Amino acid sequence: MKRILLDHFRRWGWVLALCGGLEFVLGWSIVASPTMAMEFWALLLTMWTGATLLSFDLKRGVLRALAPLPLTGRQIGRGWWLATVAIPAITLGALLFLGAGIFYHFHPDQAFRADRLVMVSLFNLGWLGISFTMVFNATRGFGGNGWEFFWNAAVSWLTILAFFGSMLLCQNAATSPVKAGILLGVGALLTVVGWVRAERLELGRAGLYLGRSEPPNRRRPANALTPLAAKISPHVPGGYGGGPFLIRTAFVPGFLQLTIMVALMAVLWRWQTQRLASPQEPAGMVAVGSLMCGWFVLFYQFMPHLGQLRLLRTLPLSTTRLAVVLIGLAVLPILAVGTLVAGVAGLTLGATVAHTIVNRFTFILAPTALGVFVTVWQGAGKQAYAGVILTLFGFWLGGMGLQTLLHVPEIPFRLTGLIAAISLLLAFLLTHRTLRHGSRAFRIQPNSGGNLPWGAGR
Amino acid sequence: MNPHAIEIRGLVKKYPQFILGPLDLTVPRGAIYGLIGPNGAGKTTALDMIFGLGRNDAGTIRLLGLDHRRDEVALKRRAAYVSPDLNFQVWGKVGKAIRFVRGFYPGWDDAYCAELMRAFHLSDRDKIATLSFGAKTKLSLLLALARRPEVLILDEPTTGLDAISKQEVFDELLKAVEDGERTVLISSHGLSDLERFADHIGMIKNGQLRLEGRTDEIVDRYRLVEFFTGNGTTWHPPGPAGLTILKGNENRWHALLDQHSGAQEWLEQHGAQQIALTRLTLEDLFVALATENDEAVI
Structure with missing residues (x-):
């Protein structure tokens, strides 16, 4: 797991450093301009420090490369969760407070809005958890029995709703108990779901990123030794085609x-x-x-x-x-x-x-x-x-x-x-x-x- | 009528770490032309240039007398490209991919398409995502053949196919070209198939065409030669042009010999003994030429 973490931070260090620097500026700005709503920018930064980076890796077949290595699915899943949720959340929170603290050090007359900083840090954790669950859910595919299909679809929809909904709700959420409650509640729920699912990563089910986007077609054997031509009645689709x-x-x-x-x-x-x-x-x-x-x-x-x-x-x-x-x-x-x-x-x-x-x-x-x-x-x-x-x-x-x-x-x-x-x-x-x-x-x-x-x- | 289906003259494409060309290649009408070469030799790049998948830095490409840039659309109506990198997945089902592609070709042959679907075990309801790699290649080939192109350009069409599927693909290809009016340019690593199937061969290495001609003539022209250098003989490689030393062990040598070069006489004159010539397969010839240093052999 340590190697997974090191590998992730070595490859994405430059993105994380850039976002970290901006989070520092955000903390500074929250104290410097207390009337301005900054939560939307915090959300954007968490997008680029969390599971979005993992999604790029998945797209490039990282799971296929990891699968033959002597690692359990649990180790991989847990490593990714730590790399894209826990560690970024802690680091972003620390940098946010550092930026705010340094500004406050030079401008002690300004109010130190610890409440807003804490809320933004908690939102960060929630958003990281939501995006992790959204991306990680795709590794499970939509196969299995009806219950699994329903559960996967429900989690997928919930993450998408939570993600887009939070973009609307986040403005001034730090000062609105209702908005904050919804965001933190959904964020906490999906963060836990993400952790539980990461703990149970089954490489055998992660077909999506192991080179096949859906289970193989079982209607027909892979090697058609007996000609199936007679069984298939080819139908050439009609109607217009082409550009239109x-x-x-x-x-x-x-x-x-x-x-x-x-x-x-x-x-x-x-x-x-x-x-x-x-x-x-x-x-x-x-x-x-x-x-x-x-x-x-x-x-x-x-x-x-x-x-x-x-x-x-x-x-x-x-x-x-x-x-x-x-x-x-x-x-x-x-x-x-x-x-x-x-x-x-x-x-x-x-x-x-x-x-x-x-x-x-x-x-x-x-x-x-x-x-x-x-x-x-x-x-x-x-x-x-x-x-x-x-x-x-x-x-x-x-x-x-x-x-x-x-x-x-x-x-x-x-x-x-x-x-x-x-x-x-x-x-x-x-x-x-x-x-x-x-x-x-x-x-x-x-x-x-x-x-x-x-x-x-x- | 232009006797050549494809004429490539002075084609150059420069990448930071690779330069293709200058490449001259001529594919006669009605020929099945096999383009061979090691990985990264520039085969796919050369084929891509014909369809405008990247712009050549120099040279001209004419297909059935049409310029590949000026007559882009007309050229693509008369030629088809099959490549493992063609991605139909966005269409979801085989039927939708067929419907999309057939819309571009007024001469699309529905009956032939149905025949190919049967031969390749494809149904319009098949999900493209669930198709094996080989079946996806067959779909690509079906979409190319059913439009009855005059020139068919195939890039690694048998990669990932099992022996039965490969046979099916070659059967359909042979059927498609049996009237002798269609031209096929095929890049493949299946050299034994090409030796049976292609009537012309061109070999690219490091972006340069190193060998070109009729398959039977090329295979006939080269021999694997084994010989011994006797006591007191002071001969050392390299030998004359047309003799490529493959390996040597004290006084026993293996070499590739061009029978048209006079290298055999040269060997006899220089004291080589027990000269034994062995017929080569295209694969043997390919390996010998691909592993030799970059001196020209033609």
Whole structure:
């Protein structure tokens, strides 16, 4: 187990050091600006110190490499839990207090908000536990009997709900007992679930990361010594195919999933504020919602498709058309959801809210389209993940900066439209160029993680 | 009509630690051309360039007279690529993958597709994730063959296949090319299969084409030679061009001999005794050429 821990920290030390430094700054900032809500940034930092790193390792087949070594599943699971939950939680907490303490040392007149620091540290532990359970649950697969299937599905849904829900609930949670109670309760529950599951890691069941995404097809023996041709009545599927089929098959699930996510966020937001009638209130939620749509589409919808880029390149599609299709895969579901949400909001909440939604969803098209270029360019590896996150949050911060610069609560739609149009054009040109000149994305190996976002490449 | 299906001229692709080319390769129409070479020799890179999977730094590629860049779409309509790295998993089921690919080809042959599904034991309801590696290769081959391409480019199509599956794949390939109008460029490490199947062979090593010609002529041209250097003979390797020493033990030598080079006469003139020539298989020849130092043999 010690070697697993050392190996993890040796390989991911640079990410952990960077996040640790930022956590130190966060602690400093909490005391320096006591009125500002910082919990969302704490959540972002825990994302990159916890099981996300483990998911990259799993994607690259670490379990396959560990399986033949003289280690029990329990040792591996426990090692990972310590490396991605316990040790980061303790370290981040210590750095948070250190940053706050050093600031306080030089500014003793400021109030030392130990209560907020403790709450953020506890949230950190909860978020690390949630993300570990979410990632680790995937190693169990969805096989087994009905009860196991139900239990795995329930844990998966709970982790996803907890993860996205906590993004909404975390702002000012340190000062709200209800929010804090929910976050800490769910976080504690899933942290314990993660530990229990880590203790029971069964390598034999972890087929997902042992090179097979589902159990083998038992309908047919692996070596068909007796011809089965007579038993199989081949049916060649009819209907249209090609590019429109690709767009449709990617668009429909993407649109439905985004709609469910946005609806869930709206329900959570309504429950959280209970003041939906106020036209100004939804702006923050719309901003977070549109950002989450961009995030979801790029990581959960687009990146899995990148695995077939090699196939797409061999088909009779011109480079121009392929670039348009790739950008369309990401952009179309956002456009559709934005239109739907704006329509519903326009009817129920008024034209002002609808305008805000149109504006925000138009704005998010810009980083989404550029995110497509980044993933095609970098091939869905670590660099692509980092590039997409930087693009999304860069635009997020840039948008806020622009609002401050223009002294407006919202960027004018003309400017938003211009930014989106330029970004789309730029994304198209860059993607086109990368498809013609690059070779990195075409060398992606078929992943062992199926369609899961953390299995989308190497 | 252009007599060549594929013409590669001066192809260069540079990577930080590897340079492919300059590579000249000609595949005649109707030929089955086997591209062989050690791992990392540049075979897949060369095949990838034909389909625009990366941009060549120099040179031209023409397939059926079409430029691989300017006539990209037309070229891909008439050629098919089978590679183990092609990933269909995103489609979930075999039927969906078929439906997707067939949409690109007006000449898609449904009856032939059904025949191939039967031959390869694939059903449209099969989940791609549950297919074995070999079955995935068969799916890739099915998708390539059912569109009736004029040129079929196969990169390691038999990797991961058992003997029976390999036989099925070669049977279907032979059926596909029996009219003599289709061209196959196949990169494979299954040298015994290629020796039976391919009528032309090209060998790439370190990014350079080291050997090219008709399979029977190449196999016929080279011999494994064993000879002894007698007492008082002062001969030491290297010998003449066309003689590649494989191993030597005191006065007993094993070498690869090019029968067209006059190396046998040279050996006799320089006192070699008990010269024994043995016929080589393609695999023997490959091993000998792949392990020799990088001097040109053609």
